[in-house]
Amino acid sequence: MSGNHRVLLNSEKCIGCGLCASDCVASCIKIQNGKATAGQEGCIACGHCEAVCPQSAIVLTGFEEESESFNTQTRLDPQELLQAIRTRRSIRNFDNKEIDRDIVDMIIEAGRLAPTGSNSQNTCFIVLDKSKNELEKSAVKLFRSLTGIAKPFSKFLSRVDIDDSFFFKKxxxxxxxxxxxxxxxxxxENMAFMAEANGLGALFSGFFTVCANSVPKIKKTLGMKRGEKAVTTLVIGYPKVKYYRTARREKARVRRV
Ligand SMILES: Cc1cc2nc3c(=O)[nH]c(=O)nc-3n(C[C@H](O)[C@H](O)[C@H](O)COP(=O)(O)O)c2cc1C
Incomplete structure (x- = not known):
């Protein structure tokens, strides 16, 4: 977490209902003499206390954004959701059409709002802009040299053609x-869903992620710091391909213990 966050309690508004205390993952909030009191030690600034307070008696400081009130709970239709999950596909063939900036921002917003362990919020989103073509060229160069060596050992690599748009598919x-x-x-995954909700398609490029973690020139262009690890690469655009049926899957490996 980057900011300096504090839980501020308004004792005049607080009715001592205890909802904040029971929802505090770090047990920082106690009810004393019918009022909530907050200690900061161990607080992960998750914001649950502010979100759950029916009296608006709590403010969590140190963020650039305000907490937003809402009355109705958003619920996704379970069958529709499952159908969306079932029919989505990795897209490897894209239209040559730009994506509006507000849609790109919405995709990043969907990623920013994902849960993080200990509320660390430590994911970094590197959008390839002017450097995109140059980065793909460097990655293609690496893969062409690697596949030369690996071809005799890998059926996949002996068949695959590393063309100029092998990683980002235009x-x-x-x-x-x-x-x-x-x-x-x-x-x-949040971002991929948001892309799909906007009529876009997405591909996780594991191959480019390998390059991002292993080629110093690519790391440098991405502005990656020492120890920073690329986890995944999302390739997003308007699909140039349409699917007519689902792809078959193995049964879930479920173990009940
Ligand atoms: C972590 C991860 C990395 C992947 N990397 C690549 C990749 O580098 N190139 C590619 O063409 N597909 C890649 N894929 C796509 C998978 O091949 C694809 O998800 C799988 O075949 C199932 O197809 P579907 O996504 O259409 O259901 C990747 C998928 C995941 C989850």
């Missing part, structure tokens, strides 16, 4: 996510 938007593996993956 998509207009590429975002590399760095940080913690689980956090960044959750952010990426």
């Amino acid at each position: 998509a207009p938007l590429v975002i590399v996510l760095t940080g913690n593996s689980v956090n960044a993956s959750l952010a990426a």
Whole structure:
């Protein structure tokens, strides 16, 4: 977490209902003499206390954005959601059409709002802009040299053609996510869903992610710091391909213990 956050309690508004205390993951809030009191030690600034207070008696400081009130709970239709998950596909063929900036911002917003372990919010979203073509060229160069060596050992690599758009498939938007593996993956899935909700398609490029973590020149262009790890790369654009049926999947490996 970057900011300096504090839980501010308004004792005049507080009715001592205890909802904040029971929802505080770090047990920082106690009810004393019918009022909530907050200690800062161990607070992960998750904002649950402010969000759950029916009296608006709590403010969590140190963020650039305000907390927003809402009355109705948004619920997704379970069958529609499952159908959307079932029918989405990785897209590897994109239209040559730019994506509006407000849609790009909405996709990043969906990633920013994903949960993070200990509320660390440590995912970084690197949007490839002017450097996109140059980065793809560097990655193509690496893969062509690697596949030369690996071809005899890999059926996949012996068949695949590393063309100039092997990594980004001519998509207009590429975002590399760095940080913690689980956090960044959750952010990426939110982003892929948001892309799809906007009529876009997405591909997770594991191949480019490998390059981002192994080629010093690519790391430097991405502005990656020492120890910073690329977790995944989202390639996004308008699909040039339409699917008529679902792709078959193996049964879920479920273990009940
Ligand atoms: C972590 C991850 C990395 C992937 N990397 C690549 C990649 O580099 N190139 C590619 O063409 N597909 C890549 N894929 C797409 C998978 O091949 C694809 O998800 C899988 O075949 C299932 O197809 P579907 O996504 O259409 O359901 C990746 C998927 C994931 C989850």
